[in-house]
Every structure is written in structure tokens, then in C-alpha cells.
Amino acid sequence: MINATTNERLLDVKDLTIEIDTRRGPAVVVDGIDLYVNKGETLGVVGESGCGKSLTMLSLMRLLPNKIKVTKGSATFDGRDLRKMSNRDLRKVRGGDVGFVFQDPMTSLNPVMRIGDQICEPLIYHRKMSKADARARAVELLRLVGIPGPEERLMAYPHELSGGMRQRVMIAIGLACNPKLLIADEPTTALDVTIQAQIVDLVKDLRAKLGMSVVWITHDLALIAGLVDRVAVLYAGTVVEDAPVDELYARPSHPYTRGLLSSIPKLSDAPASRLSSIGGTPPEPGRRPKGCPFAPRCPLAEAICHERVPRLEPVSGNSAHRAACFVVQRMQEAA
Numbered sequence: 270m271i272n273a274t275t276n277e278r279l280l281d282v283k284d285l286t287i288e289i290d291t292r293r294g295p296a297v298v299v300d301g302i303d304l305y306v307n308k309g310e311t312l313g314v315v316g317e318s319g320c321g322k323s324l325t326m327l328s329l330m331r332l333l334p335n336k337i338k339v340t341k342g343s344a345t346f347d348g349r350d351l352r353k354m355s356n357r358d359l360r361k362v363r364g365g366d367v368g369f370v371f372q373d374p375m376t377s378l379n380p381v382m383r384i385g386d387q388i389c390e391p392l393i394y395h396r397k398m399s400k401a402d403a404r405a406r407a408v409e410l411l412r413l414v415g416i417p418g419p420e421e422r423l424m425a426y427p428h429e430l431s432g433g434m435r436q437r438v439m440i441a442i443g444l445a446c447n448p449k450l451l452i453a454d455e456p457t458t459a460l461d462v463t464i465q466a467q468i469v470d471l472v473k474d475l476r477a478k479l480g481m482s483v484v485w486i487t488h489d490l491a492l493i494a495g496l497v498d499r500v501a502v503l504y505a506g507t508v509v510e511d512a513p514v515d516e517l518y519a520r521p522s523h524p525y526t527r528g529l530l531s532s533i534p535k536l537s538d539a540p541a542s543r544l545s546s547i548g549g550t551p552p553e554p555g556r557r558p559k560g561c562p563f564a565p566r567c568p569l570a571e572a573i574c575h576e577r578v579p580r581l582e583p584v585s586g587n588s589a590h591r592a593a594c595f596v597v598q599r600m601q602e603a604a
């Protein structure tokens with residue numbers, strides 16, 4: 270079944286800026302992120318390690334670690350301003366209308382609490398279910414995410430499960446309250462490829478059944494190709510390009526996206542051909558270059574790129590496909 274997407278915004282994040290307190294003073298780690306998710310849509314968020322994927326999503330749910338804070342920007346969910354919400358109201362959204370699958374199941378699951386109790390907790394808190402109903406729903410959820418023998422598994426502790434099973438439990442917790450939005454942060458890292466593919470299929474299936482929107486965070490562009498409707502590419506705490514997934518693969522515009530895509534091996538590649546990679550490393554927090562953060566690594570950078578920060582602008586007049594790059598913008602004006 271094809272998921273029905275709409276143009277109605279479910280999540281809308283504008284100019285989100287996050288700073289870390291360091292010994293050398295505040296350092297910007299997320300610098301004016303713009304992204305949105307429409308109702309029923311699946312957005313892939315991709316980018317190298319450390320580019321701010323997790324902090325961006327954690328900040329929306331007010332789950333940032335100590336010494337890290339949002340300093341600017343707006344975020345609305347289902348028409349409500351997340352930044353202005355009281356802690357009490359936000360707790361109702363978190364785990365209720367927004368399900369979160371954290372990046373690391375071993376540290377996010379409570380090691381001394383049985384799996385069943387961890388799944389029942391949001392159901393009792395958010396959906397006011399009785400213990401017996403929550404338990405029945407927990408069994409149903411474990412079955413849904415493909416865990417065999419769910420009744421017995423409810424009694425297990427996290428360390429008694431394999432990595433793949435723990436990740437499925439995290440997904441079950443994220444889905445517990447039938448969220449409008451599921452935020453899955455690298456839900457398949459550290460799993461072998463067959464299990465990764467199973468989890469992708471599982472989320473696709475559930476999305477179609479439940480009609481939810483999904484944000485799927487990953488650094489693996491190839492994995493999400495068949496799953497997402499749109500992709501936002503992050504680099505050093507900013508969105509450098511976003512587009513419908515087919516458009517992004519067919520016409521990547523930003524030099525960073527082009528570099529990312531050309532480092533994915535293709536079946537048509539000669540067996541011994543070398544994979545291309547992007548030279549250099551992303552800037553460290555607090556050491557952002559002036560101008561475009563990608564300019565020091567960019568093969569196309571011009572003088573302006575080292576001076577000014579480019580904004581997301583439509584590519585070829587298509588407002589669904591945007592790129593933040595002076596060179597792309599100049600070449601279009603010239604065409």
C-alpha cells in the first residue's frame with residue numbers, strides 16, 4: 270500500500286539553533302536548521318556523524334543533555350508551538366503523539382526493568398490503560414514488531430535479548446501509543462543487513478497500517494531509498510539540501526549531496542573500482558568557518574562561499590527541492 274501523504278505540515282522547524290557550553294565558551298552545533306514533515310510523510314534525515322541529527326530531534330522533545338540548549342528558532346507540531354509548551358503538556362506529547370526510537374537501545378532501555386513494564390509504562394501514563402489492557406497491548410506490539418513468543422518476552426530484561434530484538438523493543442515502545450509522528454534515530458545501526466532490511470519493511474508496513482508520519486535518521490542513504498518520501502541532507506548543523514527522494518537521487522544539487530551519493534557503491538560499478546570519498550573533515554563545534562560550512566571541503570567553492578552563509582533556495586524553480594549553495598544558485602541564474 271502506498272502511504273497517503275499530504276501537504277499539511279505535521280512538524281515544522283525553522284531556524285533552530287543549538288549551542289553547547291564548552292570551556293572555551295558557547296559553541297554552535299546546530300545552526301539554523303529548517304525542516305518539515307507533512308502528515309503521512311516519511312522524511313529521511315541524513316548526514317555524517319556529529320552533524321547534529323540526534324540533537325535536533327532530542328531538542329524538539331526537550332531531551333537535550335545538560336549544557337546543551339536551544340538558543341533560537343521555532344518548532345511546531347500539529348499546530349502547537351513546542352518551544353512555548355509547558356513541561357507538563359510536552360510530557361503528554363512525548364511518548365504519546367510523538368514516539369521516539371532512541372539511537373542506542375542498550376542505554377535507552379532501563380536495564381533493571383522488565384521489557385513488559387517498559388512497554389506498558391507509556392500506555393498507562395498516556396492512554397490511561399489498566400494494567401491488564403496495557404499488558405495485552407504490549408503483547409500485541411511485540412508481535413507486531415516480529416518478536417517471537419511475546420508473552421514470555423514481556424518478563425525478560427534487556428540484557429537477555431539480542432541487539433536486533435532490543436531494537437525491535439525500542440520500536441515497539443515508540444509505537445506504543447499509536448503516535449502521529451515516529452522519530453527513529455538510526456534504528457538499525459549495529460544490526461546486520463538482513464535485520465536492517467526487516468526493520469525497514471516493518472516500519473513501512475506499520476506506517477501504511479497506522480497512517481503515521483516518520484522521521485528516519487541515518488547516515489545510510491542507500492538503506493532509506495525505498496522507505497522515505499523526502500530527504501533532508503544535513504552538514505555541520507545545517508540543512509544543505511532537501512527534496513523528494515527520487516528527485517534527490519536523480520538531480521542532487523549541493524556538492525556535499527553529490528559527494529555523498531557518489532560514495533555509495535552501485536551494482537554497475539566495475540568490481541575493482543575505487544569508491545570516491547569527500548576529502549577533509551567537518552568543522553568541530555566552536556570552529557565553524559566563516560561562510561558556507563562546507564566551503565573548506567568543497568571542490569566548487571568560490572570567494573563568496575568563504576564569506577557568506579547560503580540560504581536554502583528552490584532548485585530550478587521547484588520549491589519542493591531546495592539547496593543552500595551559491596554555486597548552484599549562480600549556475601541556475603546563468604542557465
Ligand SMILES: Nc1ncnc2c1ncn2[C@@H]1O[C@H](COP(=O)(O)OP(=O)(O)OP(=O)(O)O)[C@@H](O)[C@H]1O
Nearest residue numbers: 289298317318319320321322323324325334488554
Ligand atoms: N552530550 C554532549 N556533550 C558535548 N557535545 C555533544 C554532546 N552530544 C553531542 N555533542 C556534539 O554535538 C554535535 C552533534 O551531535 P549529534 O549527536 O546530534 O550528532 P549526530 O548527527 O546524531 O551524529 P551520529 O551520526 O554520530 O549519531 C557533535 O559535534 C557532538 O560531538
Ligand SMILES: [Mg+2]
Nearest residue numbers: 322323324372
Ligand atoms: Mg546521532
